[in-house]
Amino acid sequence: MEREENKIFYEHLKRAHLKRTSQRDLILDVFLDTEDHVSSEDLYHLVKAKDPTVGFTTVYRTLKLFKECGLARELEFHDGRMLYEHEYKHKHHDHLICTQCGALIEFYNEEIERLQDTIVRRYGFKPLHHSHRIFGICANCQKAEKAAQKAKASGQ
Amino acid sequence: MEREENKIFYEHLKRAHLKRTSQRDLILDVFLDTEDHVSSEDLYHLVKAKDPTVGFTTVYRTLKLFKECGLARELEFHDGRMLYEHEYKHKHHDHLICTQCGALIEFYNEEIERLQDTIVRRYGFKPLHHSHRIFGICANCQKAEKAAQKAKASGQ
DNA sequence: CTTAGTGCAAACCGTTTGCAAATGC
DNA sequence: GCATTTGCAAACGGTTTGCACTAAG
Numbered sequence: 176m177e178r179e180e181n182k183i184f185y186e187h188l189k190r191a192h193l194k195r196t197s198q199r200d201l202i203l204d205v206f207l208d209t210e211d212h213v214s215s216e217d218l219y220h221l222v223k224a225k226d227p228t229v230g231f232t233t234v235y236r237t238l239k240l241f242k243e244c245g246l247a248r249e250l251e252f253h254d255g256r257m258l259y260e261h262e263y264k265h266k267h268h269d270h271l272i273c274t275q276c277g278a279l280i281e282f283y284n285e286e287i288e289r290l291q292d293t294i295v296r297r298y299g300f301k302p303l304h305h306s307h308r309i310f311g312i313c314a315n316c317q318k319a320e321k322a323a324q325k326a327k328a329s330g331q
Numbered sequence: 332m333e334r335e336e337n338k339i340f341y342e343h344l345k346r347a348h349l350k351r352t353s354q355r356d357l358i359l360d361v362f363l364d365t366e367d368h369v370s371s372e373d374l375y376h377l378v379k380a381k382d383p384t385v386g387f388t389t390v391y392r393t394l395k396l397f398k399e400c401g402l403a404r405e406l407e408f409h410d411g412r413m414l415y416e417h418e419y420k421h422k423h424h425d426h427l428i429c430t431q432c433g434a435l436i437e438f439y440n441e442e443i444e445r446l447q448d449t450i451v452r453r454y455g456f457k458p459l460h461h462s463h464r465i466f467g468i469c470a471n472c473q474k475a476e477k478a479a480q481k482a483k484a485s486g487q
Numbered sequence: 488c489t490t491a492g493t494g495c496a497a498a499c500c501g502t503t504t505g506c507a508a509a510t511g512c
Numbered sequence: 513g514c515a516t517t518t519g520c521a522a523a524c525g526g527t528t529t530g531c532a533c534t535a536a537g
Contacts, residue, residue, distance in 0.1 A: 194491055194536050216526080230494040235527075255411055255502095256526065271456050282450050287443050291465060294438050299470035300427050307463045309447060314455035350511050350516055372501080386519040391502075411527095412501065 180207055180246055180263055187244035198229050202237045206247070212258040212279055253277065253310060269306070273313035280313065336363055336402055336419055343400035354385050358393045362403070368414040368435055409433070409466060425462070429469035436469065 184203055188195055205221045206213070213221070219234040238259055241247035248262040253272045258279075267288075271280040287307070295302045312320070340359055344351055361377045362369070369377070375390040394415055397403035404418040409428045414435075423444075427436040443463070451458045468476070 192491085196492065196536070198493070214526090228494085232495080232528085233493060236492085251407065251411075254526095255407075271451065271454060271458075273456075274459065280454055280456065282454075284446055284450060287446050290440055290443050290446075294440060295427065295465060295467065298427060298436055298438075299473070300429075300436065300465070300467050301473055302427075302465050302467040303430065304467075305463070305465040307461070309451060309456070309458050309461040311451065311456050311458040311460075317455070317457055348516085352511070352517065354518075370501090384519085388503085388519060389517080392517090410501095 178207060183244055183246060183263065184241070187240065191243075193240075198226075198233050199237050199240070201226055201229065202234055203241070203246075206238075206241065206259075207261075209261075212250070212252075212260045214252075214256055214258055218259070251306060251308075253308075269308065271309045271311065271313070273316055274310050275312055275316040278313045278315070334363060339400055339402060339419065340397070343396065349396070354382075354389050355393050355396070357382055357385065358390055359397070359402075362394075362397065362415070363417075365417075368406070368408075368416045370408075370412055370414055374415070407462060407464075409464075425464065427465045427467065427469070429472055430466050431468055431472040434469045434471070 181203065184199075185195060187193075188199075202218070202222055205225065206218060209218070209221070215231070215235045215238055218238065219229075219231045222229050222234055238247060238249075241259070242249055246261070246263050247259045248265075250258050250260065250270070252258045253274055266283060268281040268283040271282060272278075273280075291302070291305065337359065340355075341351060343349075344355075358374070358378055361381065362374060365374070365377065371387070371391045371394055374394065375385075375387045378385050378390055394403060394405075397415070398405055402417070402419050403415045404421075406414050406416065406426070408414045409430055422439060424437040424439040427438060428434070429436075447458070447461065
């Protein structure tokens with residue numbers, strides 16, 4: 176199953192005089208099949224399930240290649256780990272991060288993006304990318320918290 | 332030289348049944364004398380200059396105490412290191428980060444803060460704090476870059 | 488047959504912890 | 513005296529690199 180992303184990747188390899196290998200092919204396929212966000216570790220395990228001979232280093236380095244050619248976006252998770260998400264044909268967005276369960280909720284706000292532009296202009300700053308994260312408790316965890324409090328109160 | 336911050340710290344210690352020590356006193360004084368942003372490493376060296384017997388661990392742990400009592404805010408720098416800045420009587424702000432020289436420029440935008448509120452409300456998300464960083468090249472580095480290009484062009 | 492990729496193991500690096508000795512209360 | 517703190521050294525955990533071997537072009 177050839178996707179547009181495969182072509183983009185192969186062209187990136189050619190452009191940089193890099194080689195197409197079975198490992199890279201597999202890692203790309205597995206990455207494209209993921210949803211949401213994966214760590215290099217996550218992806219490594221998914222790949223290993225299909226071919227146990229692939230090493231972590233290769234997965235790690237291949238993710239860097241995906242980043243270079245615009246297939247993956249790297250984002251800093253709440254504990255300092257890096258997560259990867261699809262970038263190709265995915266609109267830019269930022270994240271709400273639940274510090275309890277780690278859930279990631281994507282948001283996008285045109286107005287904020289516009290305001291950022293006016294801010295950087297004011298400082299003569301040339302923006303390359305940004306990371307806008309709001310940390311807190313997601314709706315689910317709040318519900319669970321309330322239920323736990325209730326149980327505790329009635330138990331006493 | 333007793334400052335308001337000293338009182339805040341001592342009260343925090345008392346509240347938590349923690350002890351006031353000469354090390355903690357020194358570390359607080361040195362921290363209060365810093366401007367802008369320091370890493371735990373930076374602060375350690377500044378403290379060590381005044382008292383070489385103080386260990387890194389103590390500085391590190393004391394910074395955590397400052398954070399707890401609202402004297403310091405911890406922020407994630409561009410390479411994953413943590414930086415600390417004064418929080419007491421300092422208005423909330425976010426940062427432009429120069430990926431070339433590491434310069435930090437503070438910005439604050441009322442409108443963005445307001446928009447964040449409406450976003451979290453939409454998701455029933457309870458916000459605790461946020462980190463909004465715009466990475467790019469600061470005005471100074473852009474100038475230096477242009478000068479270098481010019482020099483190269485005339486040299487050829 | 489030359490250049491790049493792979494996988495292992497080890498280095499890295501800031502952060503964090505276990506512990507025995509020291510200190511505040 | 514008891515509980516907390518200190519400073520050392522070592523663990524930690526994710527990331528990154530050196531290197532001998534393998535594979536692509």
